[in-house]
Amino acid sequence: MTAKKAKKKPQAGSETRKRTRLSPEVRRKQILEAALVEFSRQGFAATSIAMIAERVGISKGNVYVHFSSKNEIFETLLESLSSVGKAQGNWSRLETAQDVPAFIDNLIDASYASLTPEALAVLRMTIAEGHRVPGILAKWQEANLSGRANRQAAIDEQVAAGRMKRGPLTDHFHFAMTPVVYAAVARLVFGEAAAEDVDRMKETHRKLLHQLLRS
Amino acid sequence: MTAKKAKKKPQAGSETRKRTRLSPEVRRKQILEAALVEFSRQGFAATSIAMIAERVGISKGNVYVHFSSKNEIFETLLESLSSVGKAQGNWSRLETAQDVPAFIDNLIDASYASLTPEALAVLRMTIAEGHRVPGILAKWQEANLSGRANRQAAIDEQVAAGRMKRGPLTDHFHFAMTPVVYAAVARLVFGEAAAEDVDRMKETHRKLLHQLLRS
Amino acid sequence: MTAKKAKKKPQAGSETRKRTRLSPEVRRKQILEAALVEFSRQGFAATSIAMIAERVGISKGNVYVHFSSKNEIFETLLESLSSVGKAQGNWSRLETAQDVPAFIDNLIDASYASLTPEALAVLRMTIAEGHRVPGILAKWQEANLSGRANRQAAIDEQVAAGRMKRGPLTDHFHFAMTPVVYAAVARLVFGEAAAEDVDRMKETHRKLLHQLLRS
């Protein structure tokens, strides 16, 4: 045990939550949300079903009504997170932008804005516990590659249209966004202490893209 | 048990290991090495003292002769890893290089070569379990910042000497190396499957630095 | 293991005990009863949760459903034993007795009768392990003192009414009952072998009180 835990015990004060009957879908979602918080906070092994149940406000036993094992919760969670392609969503809009500088600004802002606590939690879980779900990782990688290809195609178009200057970066545009991962890792490791650094990084990033892509 | 276990059963071909008596320093080192492997493989909570002991080839009890708790092993391990500044070591040599293109090639090669399995293990542990040792993280961050400052000074010198072209990158040189972290994360998450991608990234990285720094 | 153990081996004639579900109150009581026996027999440290669980006929784990630690069992046990004031209960009745000789006989008989195996167990635990629960000891001592004061008051009344002869004993009546503690200790140390001795003691005690208190 690393830290002390407050004893639970029904406790006077926390009115014994009466049985609330919810539809399976709702409960499952509640459980997955709680699991995301706990798994990314302490990791899979250090998270107990009791913690998840408590966060949802239900009994341990009830968790097993909705999932057959802790592992299943984890897998379902990661699978449901395949919708991480939010950043990609933005792309469809960005593609249409005629103005390259505006596109770059949008891209930078959107990318760094995507480093939400939830996204960081997912990244931490992926790095820390991804090995538990190799199948899902493979799927992600594929999705990643195809998304990347689409974005590359969009860039190629811009270059062909003479709106972007060709260079190593337009030839391998995915590389242009790697600093965002650095920013994410910095926040994962150093937390708030990294905020200032990340901001400075973002501006350097922005300037470089402008310098390198502007035709 | 989340992961598979294999040979356990006290015996099964392994002759009753004779008592081997080693000096505390040697045993401690052995234990720390085993711990690094196990912790980075499964994480702190999912690693049992039994696994570490088995990897070293000693009894569980003996682990406690050398460390007073699992936690102490972890902390000692991370502390002993403060020597991660290998990359920085290279720098002193790089500084002296008069030839900027050679400097860049050295930098790129050294940086990506530093992504050894051991270094990756440390990174994974830091991301996954760093919160267990806030004190050590703070120390690392400081060391990081001062190392970064030194490197920046070296770059500034080159710029002042007219050997490097000034730009957003020379003003904030740390940023130039962030793709290496992406490469590390890619390997952590996708393993060997990321190798090809990382190689391509490395070459793009190299080209960009040449383009941006060459005066 | 200092003492002998006996039947353990999960099975050996004891059919796989069916899950018996009981209310927490009942189980807690069962556990406390078993704990009293075991703690007073071997002491706190030498008693294992397994012994207690086995005596109750439940699994070790179940003990922790009802108590959060071995220590809590011990404390709860001693606290619940604060009702040791049985002897005092008798007093209310004795006070009303008009007849001093009868009062003395009742007192002696009740006092020695209170040396039940359970009471002896409590005494042993108190002597051997009382230091673990200083708070409870303090409470006991207070209760003791107030009980003692009440009894002294009753005696004072008898003396004032001329029904008892004044003397060092009536001035400090608590002292009159100290031989009972000797009897208790004798039984604790020598067990049944002390029975005869205790009986003789009891009669001497009775005679002396008659001699000293009869006006």
Added chain:
Amino acid sequence: MTAKKAKKKPQAGSETRKRTRLSPEVRRKQILEAALVEFSRQGFAATSIAMIAERVGISKGNVYVHFSSKNEIFETLLESLSSVGKAQGNWSRLETAQDVPAFIDNLIDASYASLTPEALAVLRMTIAEGHRVPGILAKWQEANLSGRANRQAAIDEQVAAGRMKRGPLTDHFHFAMTPVVYAAVARLVFGEAAAEDVDRMKETHRKLLHQLLRS
């Protein structure tokens, strides 16, 4: 674990005690002394060989050079304590006193003075752990009885000589000293908090003996 323990570890500051070679007799005595302190403080099971070794200032291993097991230490200790007959020792002198009041005063003072911390430690151990050494207990009881017989004979002589008043107490003189055991138990359970009470008891005890024995 009830209380926290300071980590040992060779520790800088406590100069690594150099090997001191002592004769077996001396070491055995040292170990037994340390064992008495520790056993009576925490009980047999809660006392570790390490604690005893540390108190003596030797290594755990060395303890086993002098005793073959923890149990043997305990048994040897209790056996060596058979010399508890210090109080009896006094008797030989008291017998010779011609003056009954002086005899009584001596008896009271000597008896209560015998409640040294060491004697209390022995009593606690006997009550708490006596069952571990039934053989020794039996021996003690015998010794006790014969000592008691001697003292009774001395009293009988005094009575026959008309120097003491006959009564239930002279007929069963052992009973006269039972309050001392109460005093001992009070100290064991309540520690210093019982001191005042014990003093008062002692004086009542003295007065009563004077009253009952004075012819």
Added chain:
DNA sequence: AATGAATGAGTCTTCATTCAT
């Protein structure tokens, strides 16, 4: 669907004891 008592297989840690030095 929900609860929570019950279980059993671990997990960390301690400790009496052994043994090479």
Added chain:
DNA sequence: AATGAATGAAGACTCATTCAT
């Protein structure tokens, strides 16, 4: 005689999972 590294057998406590209600 002395040391201290090494071991193996517990022991307290945790937790995923089951099941009667």
